[in-house]
Amino acid sequence: MRAAVFLTLATLFWAGNFVVGQAAMKTMEPLQLTFWRWALAAVPLLVLAQLAEKPDWRAVLRHWPALLLLSCLGMSAYTLLLYSALGHTSALNASLVTAANPALIMVLAVVLLRDRPRPLGWAGIVLGLCGVLLVLTGGELERLLTFSIDAGELLIVAAITVWGFYTITARRLSVPPITSTAVQVAMAAVVLVPFAVATGAGLPATAPEGWSLAYIVLFPSLGSYLLWNLALKRTTAANAGNYLNLIAVFTAVITVALGQPVTVPQVLGGLLVISGVLLTSAGGKAPQRPRSSKSTSSPPSPSSSPAEFRPR
Template identity: 70%
Template sequence: MKASLYLVLAALFWSGNFVVGQAAVASMTPLDLTFWRWALAAVPLLLLAHFIEKPDWRAVLRRWPVLLLLSALGMSGYTLLLYGALGFTSAVNASLITAANPALIVVMAVVLLGERTTRLGWLGICLGLLGVLIVLTRGELARVFSLSINTGELLMIGAIVVWGFYTIIARRLDVPAIAATAVQVVIATVTLAPFAFAMNVRFPDTAAEGWSLAYIAIFPSLGSYLFWNLALKTTPPGTAGNYLNLMVVFTAIITVLLGTPLTLVQVIGGLLVIAGVLLTGIKGQAKLKVA
């Protein structure tokens, strides 16, 4: 029950990140947002880990190779791709593409972990893919063959592939969840710092930018990653990925409340993605292969 709540909250906070991030990239670069996001979240996460989990930090740091890889994937790679994408596509489209991640994670679990899924699971994967293609091509599927797809949407495809690898690897990490998240954030801050300062990283200088960064640093950075990693301790990757489907719903609700209407293509694509995820996660749940 706790894991389900954690995954719902993670999806909600990440949904807000799409909307807030899209507004923020109008005046801040993806590198600005990514660097300050993790720089501001690093110390609070370390303190939370130290006082709540009381981990053996030496044992945690002995896992530095996999923590470095996870940081490069989930903290730096995914975030840079996401904010880069939001400069070219809408928050709703970005969330719709992200909603295909559960099916992608199932496929990756089959290929990389030896899991297997049912026929309904594969049908769900195909439906989800069709929904994403409808969104990417604005309902004109023939555009797939001309590669006439928005740059932002291509970046989002790259982002969900990176997140799929992050989820698969993080599931097998035997490090306390908060400590693992904190160390990954610190690594991201340190490794991004040379690039950030070489590119003259800019701190927010308006109230709107400040509030945007505050939301991003607190909710999707501290909250979502913390809840996601806590849930992965007891939840299989395919099941956890299924909750990312909620991001479509949450993002659509936030977007409509802010006055931006949804298009028919987005609604149709979203419904197909949701149907695909439900088939993949509920009826076609991947099972571990028995050796």
């Protein structure tokens, strides 16, 4: 029961990141919000990692090249693309497309790692893709023929593609999860400093901007990670991964509560995406023949652990 509460709150906070991020993009720049999000979250996350996992920091820092690559992909590129997308599309659209991440990751695993999903997994990929296309085109599928998809939708597709590569790379890293996240966040803050200085990305100048940044730092960046990892001590990764579908649901609820319209294509597309994710998770990876003791085992498929799909 406690794990369910933790997972529900974590996904609620992540849903809030879409809604608050969209509001912040009306007056802030993506680089400004990304830099200050990670700069303010870095030290608390490092402290949290020390308290929760007590890592061997020297051993962790031996992985600095991989951690730096992951930081550039997952913290800098993904977050910049996400906030850039939220400046051009709705929070609900962004969350619905992001919900297709597991299917995209499975496709990347097939191409890059030569995984072999079961037929049910392929059915989930196709269903999720149909849902994404419905959301991207607003139900006007002829827009695909004229390539008239809005910039916001293209940016969120780019964002989840980057996150797919991040997930596949992260699966090869043997560093405790909170520690890995904390180091990546700290690296992102340092790497983004010269860009923030060059563009004059100062602290929020107005109260609404300040409250938006405070929410994003305290809840999606700190609260969700703490709650998510506490829940993983009480339940399986597969069970936790199913809760990620609540992000799109919560985003829709918040959108309706704020008086914003929800269209039929969004509802139908969301149902297709979430159904596709469930089928993808159920399909998983096809069983392989046992290998000889002399052969080395390949890294696990990203599609095998829904916990890796968590958004940032």
